[in-house]
Amino acid sequence: MPDLGIDVLFKGTNMLRLLGGLWVAARISLISIVISMPLGILVGALMTMKNKIVRAICRIYLEIIRIMPQLVLLFIVYFGTTRAMGWNLSGEVASVIVFTLWGTAEMADLVRGALISIPKHQYESAEALGLTKVQTYIYIIIPQTVRRLIPLSINLITRMIKTTSLVLMIGVVEMLKVAQQIIEANRMTSPNAAFGVFLVVFLLYFLVCWPISMLAKYLEKKWR
Amino acid sequence: MKNWKKLLSLGLAVALSVGVLTGCGSKEETAADASATEATDAADSTADAAKGNEVYRTLDEIKESGTINIGVFSDKNPFGYVDENGEYQGYDVYFANRIGEDLGVKVNFVSTEAANRIEYLQTGKVDIILANFTVTDERKEEVDFALPYMNVALGVVSRNDNVIESLDNWNPDDSIIVISGTTAETYLIANYPDIPLQKFDSYATAKEAFENGTSVAWANDNTEVIAFSLQNDGYTVGIPSLGSADTIAPAVTQGNTTLLDWINDEIKSLGEENFFHADYEATLTDTYGSEYEDSLVVEGGVTDAE
Numbered sequence: 001m002p003d004l005g006i007d008v009l010f011k012g013t014n015m016l017r018l019l020g021g022l023w024v025a026a027r028i029s030l031i032s033i034v035i036s037m038p039l040g041i042l043v044g045a046l047m048t049m050k051n052k053i054v055r056a057i058c059r060i061y062l063e064i065i066r067i068m069p070q071l072v073l074l075f076i077v078y079f080g081t082t083r084a085m086g087w088n089l090s091g092e093v094a095s096v097i098v099f100t101l102w103g104t105a106e107m108a109d110l111v112r113g114a115l116i117s118i119p120k121h122q123y124e125s126a127e128a129l130g131l132t133k134v135q136t137y138i139y140i141i142i143p144q145t146v147r148r149l150i151p152l153s154i155n156l157i158t159r160m161i162k163t164t165s166l167v168l169m170i171g172v173v174e175m176l177k178v179a180q181q182i183i184e185a186n187r188m189t190s191p192n193a194a195f196g197v198f199l200v201v202f203l204l205y206f207l208v209c210w211p212i213s214m215l216a217k218y219l220e221k222k223w224r
Numbered sequence: 225m226k227n228w229k230k231l232l233s234l235g236l237a238v239a240l241s242v243g244v245l246t247g248c249g250s251k252e253e254t255a256a257d258a259s260a261t262e263a264t265d266a267a268d269s270t271a272d273a274a275k276g277n278e279v280y281r282t283l284d285e286i287k288e289s290g291t292i293n294i295g296v297f298s299d300k301n302p303f304g305y306v307d308e309n310g311e312y313q314g315y316d317v318y319f320a321n322r323i324g325e326d327l328g329v330k331v332n333f334v335s336t337e338a339a340n341r342i343e344y345l346q347t348g349k350v351d352i353i354l355a356n357f358t359v360t361d362e363r364k365e366e367v368d369f370a371l372p373y374m375n376v377a378l379g380v381v382s383r384n385d386n387v388i389e390s391l392d393n394w395n396p397d398d399s400i401i402v403i404s405g406t407t408a409e410t411y412l413i414a415n416y417p418d419i420p421l422q423k424f425d426s427y428a429t430a431k432e433a434f435e436n437g438t439s440v441a442w443a444n445d446n447t448e449v450i451a452f453s454l455q456n457d458g459y460t461v462g463i464p465s466l467g468s469a470d471t472i473a474p475a476v477t478q479g480n481t482t483l484l485d486w487i488n489d490e491i492k493s494l495g496e497e498n499f500f501h502a503d504y505e506a507t508l509t510d511t512y513g514s515e516y517e518d519s520l521v522v523e524g525g526v527t528d529a530e
């Protein structure tokens with residue numbers, strides 16, 4: 001059995017600190033997800049509107065967020081707002097803002113894609129059956145859209161959780177930063193600790209993301 | 225089955241709203257904190273309105289608030305790191321704690337990375353950077369440095385089976401690891417533009433990559449590479465001193481003269497009690513042994529070069 005250096009996690013309050021870091025990461029992603037999912041659905045619906053101006057604005061928003069790396073967005077919101085407007089946002093608030101902006105943009109595009117993927121004859125058949133516009137959406141379009149959205153949005157959610165590892169660059173001490181701190185603090189006594197600690201970090205990310213994947217699988221089966 | 229589904233959705237709804245509520249709670253807290261500091265800032269700036277809207281806090285403002293924000297590394301043992309009890313430790317932190325003690329304020333440590341240290345000062349998000357900050361001419365244009373408290377030069381560490389002793393006649397297939405925003409990066413780009421660099425954002429990732437053999441060498445402050453080769457078998461510092469000898473000093477936001485003057489006086493008076501030698505013995509001896517003590521420590525802000 002090679003020495004993985006996992007024992008460093010049992011020194012002092014290290015394991016608690018690592019879990020605390022996980023909670024910071026989970027808190028940031030959870031708040032952002034809860035805000036950005038409904039907003040994304042709304043913006044996604046706007047994106048399918050006939051109005052050219054609305055569509056153009058949504059498009060610009062989406063492209064800006066999609067092209068810009070999340071790290072740049074974090075720097076702009078955390079440091080840029082202080083420079084330009086004198087706001088003193090905490091690192092965590094800045095992270096939530098960036099992740100919400102990002103989640104909303106990507107979710108909106110997923111919703112747009114799911115909406116336009118519903119074939120035209122579905123609308124026409126509904127009309128032929130005498131359903132009103134509202135009924136068409138409630139009974140025909142939305143159920144099909146939601147089913148198509150599940151795997152895509154789960155993908156986005158797990159990506160948002162994992163990308164929280166970037167917030168260490170604006171001073172938020174989350175799980176990955178705590179892991180690096182633990183590895184460095186013990187670099188003399190257990191030089192192999194990196195492997196063991198990162199293994200535990202991997203397991204913790206997995207434990208957070210896996211139930212979400214399972215839920216998605218269940219819902220997909222249920223709503224087939 | 226229907227009931228079960230209802231139960232599940234109820235459970236989910238409760239879990240989500242709890243998450244939102246607790247989330248909002250802590251958010252409000254930080255927002256309250258922020259507005260509190262903003263309020264004091266605002267009060268202070270109206271008190272001396274002549275100053276305009278500078279981003280930094282003057283010495284009096286820091287004393288009044290009772291807390292000083294000091295940016296340190298949290299993953300750079302033995303200069304700034306976090307021990308197993310979650311406490312900040314190291315050579316820089318030892319000094320930071322003394323600053324807090326002598327100012328009579330609490331020290332709030334902010335975890336910084338090499339690449340965002342200047343940004344933290346320029347936005348006033350920290351009052352002092354004590355993160356192994358090497359004094360360079362470029363940085364002097366961005367921030368104000370106080371008197372130095374340590375000597376440093378660059379060094380290059382490589383594997384025993386391929387010791388690199390010179391950067392001339394470089395094989396273009398090989399690369400050197402550097403950490404973004406460090407003096408090693410600037411020096412290599414300016415003086416050896418043909419050498420491919422592998423850049424990493426944090427010390428931990430750079431070390432990880434070097435140990436896994438992604439590059440033949442790692443350029444960093446010589447204290448770092450000496451410590452690395454002493455602690456890890458199989459590595460040699462082929463180039464112990466590269467480029468000019470530099471110093472490490474505390475830095476404050478440009479124009480923050482009250483705080484800068486206070487730090488300079490502090491460093492001078494600490495020199496009389498040989499504070500930084502005590503600091504070295506408390507934090508660095510385990511890593512470097514005592515043989516480097518006199519060459520690394522700068523006491524009272526006086527370097528040999530001057």
